[in-house]
Amino acid sequence: MSDWLHGVRVPPMNILTLRGLAEAIRQHSTLKAEEPFPVLRFLEWSMLKILKDFDWEIVTSLPDGDEARAYPDGAPHYTKGPLIELLPHVYDDAANNKGRPRLTILHECGHALLHRHVAVHHRGPKGAELKTFENSEWQANQFAAELLMPVASFDAPGDLEAYVQAMGVSREAACNRALQLMRSLNKPRPSWPLEVYASYAKKARKDAASVLHGPTGIH
Ligand SMILES: [Zn+2]
Numbered sequence: 001m002s003d004w005l006h007g008v009r010v011p012p013m014n015i016l017t018l019r020g021l022a023e024a025i026r027q028h029s030t031l032k033a034e035e036p037f038p039v040l041r042f043l044e045w046s047m048l049k050i051l052k053d054f055d056w057e058i059v060t061s062l063p064d065g066d067e068a069r070a071y072p073d074g075a076p077h078y079t080k081g082p083l084i085e086l087l088p089h090v091y092d093d094a095a096n097n098k099g100r101p102r103l104t105i106l107h108e109c110g111h112a113l114l115h116r117h118v119a120v121h122h123r124g125p126k127g128a129e130l131k132t133f134e135n136s137e138w139q140a141n142q143f144a145a146e147l148l149m150p151v152a153s154f155d156a157p158g159d160l161e162a163y164v165q166a167m168g169v170s171r172e173a174a175c176n177r178a179l180q181l182m183r184s185l186n187k188p189r190p191s192w193p194l195e196v197y198a199s200y201a202k203k204a205r206k207d208a209a210s211v212l213h214g215p216t217g218i219h
Helices: 015-030 040-051 088-095 097-115 136-148 161-169 171-185 199-213
Strands: 053-056 066-071 083-087 121-124
Touching: 015 136, 040 053, 040 088, 040 097, 040 199, 053 066, 083 097, 088 097, 088 136, 097 136, 097 171, 136 171, 161 171
Parallel strands: 053 083
Antiparallel strands: 066 083
């Protein structure tokens, strides 16, 4: 899952560490900055080379409405090593170059790689109470974003539709990443409608709508 509010506390990892890891993986695959990350090849081949005993499987259902899950230290039916479970449509849609499931798969790979044998404090503070860099969900999301949208891919990003097609990412993820790099690295603002697609703007519209219409419920 990728909801920050459900993140648990893990050892801190800053953005430069995650970026360095992602850049090393991209370089190992001899990918240029403007080339899309081969998500399924990474899941099916590279992960096993990096993580001994890694496995992944497609399952027909997952609890809690999840579309994908990672078990960094194994699951009851696969105790040997890290495991990722995906619903069928997540794999199929990633194979069809849809942005969101591609990010979902790399997010789960991030958990499997980053959160092995770490003391996961399920009883500690969660989500919003955590510092960003110690939130398991932020770390997995950031790892996925660094792999899919390297910093240098924003040197000449072109228009939004071309970028999302070329890199295999969603409009929302691309706009979030553009904002992050504008803020943190002073990257120039691309001529994209950030206020339409970025998560902050979507959330603001949702909040405004709920103020206007009041809470929804059973009447
Ligand atoms: Zn997650």
